[in-house]
Amino acid sequence: MTPLGALEQAVLPALRRPPCLVSFSGGLDSSLVLAVALRVARREGLPHPVPVTWRFTGAPRADESRWQDRVVQALGIGDWQLLQADDDLDLVGPTAGRLLRRHGLRHPVNLHLHLPIVELATGGSMLTGAGGGQVLGGWRRARSGLFRVRLRRTAGHLRTVLRTRRSSPDMFPWLRPEVSAEIYRAFRADRRREPRRLDHRIAWHARRRDLGLTCASLADLGATRAVAVVNPLLDPGFLTVLTGPAGRRRCPPRDRLIAEIAAGVLPEVVTAPRPKARFLEVFLRGPTRRFVQRWDGSGVDEEIVDVAALRALWSRWPIPGGTAGLVQEVWLATTSDGAAGPPAPRPPERPEPHR
Missing domain, CATH: 3.40.50.620 (HUPs)
Structure with a gap:
């Protein structure tokens, strides 16, 4: 087959x-x-x-x-x-x-x-x-037979590696330093394990x-x-x-x-x-912006999350995409009955087809 x-x-x-x-x-x-x-x-x-x-x-x-x-x-x-x-x-x-x-x-x-x-x-x-x-x-692109193309790609890869290593402590600035370091080590190890x-x-x-x-x-x-x-x-x-x-x-x-x-x-x-x-930009819109602006620092595990660092990150827009799951977790923790969250509309009716 x-x-x-x-x-x-x-x-x-x-x-x-x-x-x-x-x-x-x-x-x-x-x-x-x-x-x-x-x-x-x-x-x-x-x-x-x-x-x-x-x-x-x-x-x-x-x-x-x-x-x-x-x-x-x-x-x-x-x-x-x-x-x-x-x-x-x-x-x-x-x-x-x-x-x-x-x-x-x-x-x-x-x-x-x-x-x-x-x-x-x-x-x-x-x-x-x-x-x-x-x-x-x-997948990484297959190697070209042209020396200059290979050299250019190698140089680009080296710049990426150096930039990643240089910024590794800042990859997860909203986490406690020891937690961020542990996640970064796991991230690097996972990338190395990926087969070709x-x-x-x-x-x-x-x-x-x-x-x-x-x-x-x-x-x-x-x-x-x-x-x-x-x-x-x-x-x-x-x-x-x-x-x-x-x-x-x-x-x-x-x-x-x-x-x-x-x-x-x-x-x-x-x-x-x-x-x-x-x-x-589809998922970071008005509701998220209003929510993070009024967040009072509650709803997170402070042994893992640096609340002050997270509030500083969430004070600027757009917020880092890496905190998207945390936004939803905090929203759930602080609006457990849904009263402070957005209204729950009725399920959509089947729209007219586009022809």
Whole structure:
């Protein structure tokens, strides 16, 4: 079986449980999942999957609308659900507030963006591109045969290493020094352990705790609405085939790997390299800004967190993205009954499709 064939098998359970919605951002991973699911649905005579896409106001670095439009047009999709977000997806905004009140602090901190999609998929299924960034991405580029190119990359890598070492005490300035040092050592050790060979690297990522927590959180979120959440890029059968004969390769570029999976049968725009969007400004909006500005220093473990340092960091905007989970933890600890938090709106009704 080919990797594409294995991926087609991986999306089938979701397609057989309509309505099947696809969490579609326009990035490589979600575009690949959408294209494969639509291909299988058309071949098998199953109800077509419906992409659901967030569009953001005031977040230009997160704008992927051009790629979204191109992929949807190339695939000939008629039913496309667009959701609009202003402060809706803030770390402690309306959507996150509903999720945090019911589920508590979960990983990842942006899990709540899937909540409205799950509510639209009630009783059906949701396909995601979860895990693609880990098992398909993150590779260093293969070495070029040009000496000057290699020299330039080596110099750039050296500058990065020196800058990282020089700033290591300041990576987590909101933590107590001994805690920050311990986390930094673990971070460095983890980076050194990451394999370079394709089969070893994929296996290493597939068993990591962060991916396990992500999948568990998505599954729990789906269970609240009887939605089967399927993450085909983490399907064991797909990963086994993907790391078969070619598993000994080292550092295959992500775009090349995805193009090989597409096997020339999916539209080129699906696998074409594209700039990576930055979503921090989607989650750091008005509700978070107001919350950190009025924070009184309570709700944290002071043996771990340096309250004075954290207050100084949170007095400037935007706050560091590395404190996003801490924002949600403090919000939960200080607004346990939800009275001081944002209102909990009713679940969204299914919007009119964009055609």
